[in-house]
Amino acid sequence: MHDDQVDVNADIVATLIHEQFPQWSGKAIRHLPSTGTVNAIFRIGNDLSARFPLRLTDAAEALAVLEQEAQASAELAQVSRFPVPEPVALGKPGAGYPMPWSVQTWLPGTVASDADPSGSTAFAEDLAAFITGLRNVDTRGRSFNGDNRGGVLTHHDEWMAECFGESKGLLDDVPRLRQLWSHFRELPRAGADVMSHGDLIPGNVLVEGDRLSGVLDTGGFGPADPALDLVSAWHLLQPGPRDVLRRALDCDDLEWERGKAWAFEQAMGLVWYYVETNPTMSRMGRRTLDRILDSMESMDSVE
Template identity: 60%
Template sequence: MRGMPGMPMHEDQVEVAAGTVRALVADQFPEWVGLDVREVRSAGTDNAVFRIGDDLAARFPLRREDPDRLRAALAAEAAAARELALVSPVPTPVPVALGEPGHGYPSPWSVQTWLPGHDATVEDPAHSLGFAEDLAALLTRLRSADTRGRRFAGGGRGGDLTDHDAWMEVCFARSEGLLDVGRLRRTWAGLRTLPAPDSDVMCHGDLTPPNVLVERGRLAGVLDGGGFAAADPALDLVAVWHLLDDGPRQVVREALRCSEVQWRRGMAWAFEQSVGLVWYYRETNPGMSRWGRRTLDRLLAGADG
């Protein structure tokens, strides 16, 4: 579910209703007038998602941002998603259109193809060796894509671990009473100074449970491909900690021939993400908070092993 009813997940959250979506579609994409519009409840935190008919999904950013900056970001995400769709061995949404603000909604928004299936917050693949094999095949294919000389250039996960020290301090302070903060600090101290990778590869960038589609224990698709970019090869290893228990996790490690440093950098990126999930979404999206805590349990067991 996208948060608790009536409780926004972000201080700057923008709400959008189905009636607003219908009005925006009628004004900007009259060819879709008459198609059913309905909200998709999900564990995602960045966008409200509405299906348009059977084949399309509209995504409305939930956080208020400068429209020009957001429009440029959505265009860049669409280009990245198209590039991902060309190399992914499993289905991923294809961008269709960009919409403009209107009818009280203040931001640009996007439309893409709809993929059926259950995400990994609904169908848990934690014990599936078949899913682990599928995930390894996906990461192998993404890593083999041409970077065209690109290197990591973002401000989020995927570059220098120590760039996240300030955020981790916020997370540690906000996690008092929720988690064993002393243990978390010691774990981060052991991960944050791992050697940098020799070179970047193409990464999905956010292989978390809401972005992974599962069917009968196998990987059926990946969502939110707008972050496909060059980054630390370990970045997409967050998926093994978010999604898999120990046995299947080792299947991925062996298939990718991960070095100890790369494996531990993957732990570091998953750790940085999960610590924030637990406190930030504790009240507004308890499901997200719970799977952040589950990932931390796996990471702490792995760090001790």
């Protein structure tokens, strides 16, 4: 998926575990096919999973990121009313794999990209309860300090220009999409930072039946724009349940539009970047864009 991607397989993982965590060396190692774009995931026995960063980076820098993610995941596990993975250990480079890696608890369930809950109002209510629980956590004076989604919309102008250029011939009416970003980027902040998951997409959400059963990829838990977790409204929900989520979170028009803006920014990148290497993610981006465009057309017809 990436030009700088690092290969890792079950044999490498088994060697690393045997050398660094011999207490698990007898457990079965299974690679888990995933739509994820950041880590390769391997299951260790029935209760653990190992995450291996896919993009090559300096080992010391990667360790700092993994330590920060483990701390964030542990903090979220203490406050979430829904199950989330908990950090267990950090591994070192070895066996041909050049970076540190992490081990966490395994959660049962089906990812929402495989069991679509988008039409469920009960799922929307669960999602709202999860987001509310995070928002109620004290930021302890912390504020957004990342370079990804969750800060200032206009900081993404250069990336969006690249996305629009790469999307010519791939998406219909790119000029209309540029016009939408011109609208979105001007939306002012609606409030102070709140604690957020940061990436509520189908691949990071577990379902059982039509209910939320767990949330994955919790290493980004931290302070951000209060609208950031509203990307879930567009990535995960159809119009009816989407309205349920909005009412449950008591979103005003500005916060709702900024959530739509963050979902738009993410979806634009997914479509072209993963069109060949991760078609599922690319299709998700297209679906999210379609939902956003449909909502804008509905607003125009009302006006």
